[in-house]
Each structure stands twice: as C-alpha cells, then as structure tokens.
Amino acid sequence: MTTNTRFPRGLYGVTPDWADTGRLLAAIEQAHAGGMQALQWRRKHGTDHERRAQAAAVRDLCLRLHLPLIINDDWRLAADLGADGVHLGKDDADIGSVRRALGPDTLIGSSCYDQPELARRHLQDGVDYIAFGALYPSAVKPDAVRATLDHVRAGRLLADQRTPRPAVVAIGGIGPDNAAPVIQAGADSIAVISALFEAADVREAALRCSALFS
Numbered sequence: 034m035t036t037n038t039r040f041p042r043g044l045y046g047v048t049p050d051w052a053d054t055g056r057l058l059a060a061i062e063q064a065h066a067g068g069m070q071a072l073q074w075r076r077k078h079g080t081d082h083e084r085r086a087q088a089a090a091v092r093d094l095c096l097r098l099h100l101p102l103i104i105n106d107d108w109r110l111a112a113d114l115g116a117d118g119v120h121l122g123k124d125d126a127d128i129g130s131v132r133r134a135l136g137p138d139t140l141i142g143s144s145c146y147d148q149p150e151l152a153r154r155h156l157q158d159g160v161d162y163i164a165f166g167a168l169y170p171s172a173v174k175p176d177a178v179r180a181t182l183d184h185v186r187a188g189r190l191l192a193d194q195r196t197p198r199p200a201v202v203a204i205g206g207i208g209p210d211n212a213a214p215v216i217q218a219g220a221d222s223i224a225v226i227s228a229l230f231e232a233a234d235v236r237e238a239a240l241r242c243s244a245l246f247s
Contacts, residue, residue, distance in 0.1 A: 038200040040162045043070035044242045045222040049230045050076050054087045058094050060235050065098050067239025073120055075105035128158040147180040149187040163188050167205020168215055172227050182218040189219030209241035216245055
C-alpha cells in the first residue's frame, strides 16, 4: 500500500473567512511554522476586488514559504494567480473540463461528502485528492452532510487501486484532539479551519496536528 501521493501528506490548513488580510497572513505563517503542508484559500464574503487582492497576497506568501496553495471553488482565479491547484465542490465546474483547462500539473481536489461512489467518478476524472466530511460537527458548516470513518476507509480503498495514488482528505470539525482516528482510518491529510486558525496559539495547534502524522 503506497503512501506516495502528489498532494502532500499531513496538515492541510483551510483559511477562515477573514477580511483582515494582515491577520490572515500572520496566522498562515504560524501554521506553516507548526508544520502545515498545504493551504486552501477559502473566502466567500467580500467584493470581487477584495477577494482577489487577498488571494494574491496569500499567493505571494505561499510562494515565499514554498507552501502549496489550493484555491477553493474558483478555478479561473487559481489559473490567474498561478496557484498550485483548485478544490471543487459538487456545484462547481466539471472536473474533466477544469483538468483540460488547467493541464496535468495542477492539483485538483474534490468534495465527496459521504459518497464513495462520487469519489469513484471523480477519481476517473483524474482528481489528485478526494475529500470526505464533515467527519465531526462543523462550526463553519453546521448543516454539512456528515461522513463517517467508514467513508474514509472506503475512499482509501478506491484510491489504493489507482497509480499514481490520489490522496484521501478528511474535513469537518477536525482538530488535534480528534484527528487520530481519522488518520488511522486512511486519511492522508486533515483539512482544518477553526481548530487551527481560531486557536489561541496557531503554531502550537499546527504542531499538535502535524505530530499525529509522524
């Protein structure tokens, strides 16, 4: 069973919806110092200009930190910024079309919720990771579909059948105190928002999450 994937193993930070870009950049640096392996920029509010300006600032920081940057939902913005990849939900663009537009080197991840069959279809379309969740109650998405450890295990079995092997990501209410069973179930990466960026000590929270992968 190979553990080598194009998408990095470990802590996958997902940005909170903050308007304060300076605060966000400082928190990203702290999370990176604590071992964060990849970052997803996710912001739903603000004007298009505000969002693009913040995304560009995050892109510049990630380039300096050599930190892979994934853009949530907006594959055109990811292309404009030269980001490393894009994460697509069920209501976003067609994965095959995005792959053709962005080329083979761009990382593409997809939300699979509690649906291994959806993951199977996305794997056939060539995604680099499949994400299941919410594994636990989520403050960011309180009404999110709930997934289980069995869904993570099923996703890992599907991923293990492909070469190169896509990664399995878990998301939703995950933090250093409850991530261990998720990783043991086969998750290569845990996507963390609140338990990381809302922590009193972002670097310490990242360190604790990262230690679970050692």
